[in-house]
Amino acid sequence: MQGWSETDIPDLSGKRVLITGGASGIGYEAARALALHGAHVLIADRNEQGGRDAVARIQALKPGASVEFRALDLSSLESVRQFATSLVAEGGKLDILINNAGIQPISERRESADGFELTFAIGHLGHFVLTAGLWPLLLAASEPRIVTVSSMVHGRGTFDWDDLQITKGYAAQRPYNQTKLANLLFARELQRRVDLSGGKVKSIAVHPGVAQTSIGSNRKQLGKFRLGDHLISVILRFVMPYLGQPASAGALPTMYAASAPDAQGGGFYGPQGGGEMKGPPGSAKIKPAGQDMAVARKLWDVTEELTGVTFL
Incomplete structure (x- = not known):
């Protein structure tokens, strides 16, 4: 894979892809590249205008590119269930599911519609329910893949099983680290369970390194900023571009x-x-936190309890 680049993407004609958070940033760039290489791409995002704009941008790059937008709110488990049920009812297959969406939290703790800490709800719980709901479509594909986007900071993540929703000692980076660790452990535990069942799904985790995306500017929609939130925004806007790479990379x-x-x-x-x-x-x-498969199994069990969803 040395020197692998976007030009090495094979012909994806006949492949159907769904990517969450595909309206902007890394999600958009992945959607764009896969669509330009022949895949039929479904961009799932809560930002309806951004999602439709993303479709238009891709089709402007390649007239006739097979890409469409589907509204999805990962912060509501009922919304996720309805989305998955509707897609399964349409029939067909899903070759590639990319669990990409997430948020960079602020100092003010926020909750989802279901009462879960918002970062964890969107990044982990919502994707767990989505993956389970779309499982029949994945199994209908010949070589299905699930790609889950984690982060380098997964090694800083921890789980307080007595306070998983971080109602005490909340700080902006803590739920992000926890969620990114959960993403990696989910992907690894999912593969372990697939292997035990003799299944064909590939579950793969990735991280983008340091990339310039809109996640910093999107934080403004989450609530009132405190001093630390302004400092983080400055870092994301002015410092990260010098250390990192474009979203496409x-x-x-x-x-x-x-x-x-x-x-x-x-x-x-x-x-x-x-x-x-x-x-x-x-x-x-x-990193060590991501290697603990006993914790991965416990996280899976706890996630099933929280969401009421079981699979594998």
Whole structure:
């Protein structure tokens, strides 16, 4: 995979892809690249105008590109269930599911419609329910893949099983770290369960390194900023561009995991240069927190209890 780039994406004609958070940033770049290589791409996002604009931008790049928008609010488990039920009712298959959507939280703790901490609800619980709901479509594909976007900060994540929703000692980075650890452990535990069942699904985790996306500006929609929130926004806006790479480069690990023939189920991929901050995709380091499969199994069980959804 040395030097792998967007031009190495194979012909994806006949493949159907769904990517959450595809209206902007890394999600958009992955949707764009996969659509330009022949896939039929469903962009799922709560930002309806942004999603429709993303479709128009891709089709302007390649007239006739097969891409469509579907509204999805991952912060509401009922909305996720209805979305999945509707898509399954349409029939067909889903070759690639990319669990990409997420938020960068602020200092004010926010809750989802179901009463869960908002970052965890969107990034982990919503994707768990979505994956379970779309399972029949994935099994209908010949070589299905699920790509889940984690982060380098997964190693800083922890779970307080007595306060998983972080009602005490809340700080903006804490739920983000927890959610990104959950993303990696979910992907790894999903592959373990697929292997035990003799299934064909590849579950792959990725991280984008340090990439310039709209996640910083989108934080303004989450509530009233405190001093620390303004400082983080300054860092995201002015410092990260010097350390990181464009969103199109940050999306390369996602593109690789979704399309490369040699991407391995259970693998973890990220940039290869500068401490995994940028560069072409390759195998990424799983930090100790992400290697604890006992915790991964417990997280799966707790997630089933929280969501009321079981599969595998």
